[in-house]
Amino acid sequence: MSQVLDTPPPTAGAAAETPARLAARYGLTVSGARPSLSEYIRQLWARRHFITAFATAKLTAQYSQAKLGQVWQVMTPLLNAAVYYFIFGVLLGTKHGVPDYIPFLVTGVFVWTFTQSSIMAGTRAISGNLGLVRALHFPRAALPISFALQQLQQLLFSMAALVVILLCVGSPIGISWVLAVPVLTLQFTFNAGISMIMARMGAKAPDIAQLMPFVLRTWMYVSGVMWSIDKTLKHSHLPHTVMVLLQANPAAVYIDLMRFALIDSFHADQLPHHVWAYATGWALLVGVGGFIYFWKAEERYGRG
Secondary structure, three states: OOOOOOOOOOHHHHOOOOHHHHHHHHHOOOOOOOOOOOHHHHHHHOOOOHHHHHHHHHHHHHOOOOOHHHHHHHHHHHHHHHHHHHHHHHHOOOOOOOOOOHHHHHHHHHHHHHHHHHHHHHHHHHHHHHHHHHHOOOOOHHHHHHHHHHHHHHHHHHHHHHHHHHHOOOOOOHHHHHHHHHHHHHHHHHHHHHHHHHHHHHHHOOOOHHHHHHHHHHHOOOOOOOOOOHHHHHOOOOOOHHHHHHHHHHHHHHHHHHHHHOOOOOOOOHHHOOOHHHHHHHHHHHHHHHHHHEEEEEOHHHOO
């Protein structure tokens, strides 16, 4: 004789209970769900030591296989400046009419490299660290911010070499050098924001990293790294719109402000009107906007 065990039918209330209600009853949440903006900022602040340590470790490891080690942190931008000096300053004659052209050029190269490297590193911040993104739970904005911080640390090494150059060419130490601090703060905010924008775009389309060198090279040529925008605009007949775009270009704004802060022969009349408003506006627009843009896709990073 067989025995049949009947499972009692579910009650009407249990049958109507949805997965969402079950999750609410037991306090379950979606894995990797995007937190609120305020909570996201709190989580980032709680991991500030990780961001700093990660940036420092990446910078230390960058040249760990080279015999000269960390010397390349200074040598690389200096060699780039030497190449640009020969091509643009000597062969193309852009140094004519520009006082203290060597510190003028080196400052432009160093400040531009800060932005360029932040963007390139940010583009691969998610797509190049998928193992870390998928293995650990942390606010993903920590990655592009840490890469921008790494490039800021790199720039500070380079600035030490720039100070030596300024002293060698006879440029005196002045109170205006203090202005380098707010300039770097605004530029870092801008760079971190654009790094987060590129990180989200690079996470969805990794091939964009192959396109960025061409975009950045074009941007560099119109940013007054190797030539004086002020001198060129005074002797040109460019349309007014083009002139405004050249002067409001964020890369050119931060480069010119740094030159004004450090180079005694670079005077205020060489800066575009409302230059500090441009610098602050770009930092707030790109920094805050890039952070929100990145946060909007938080739950999608590392998936697929």
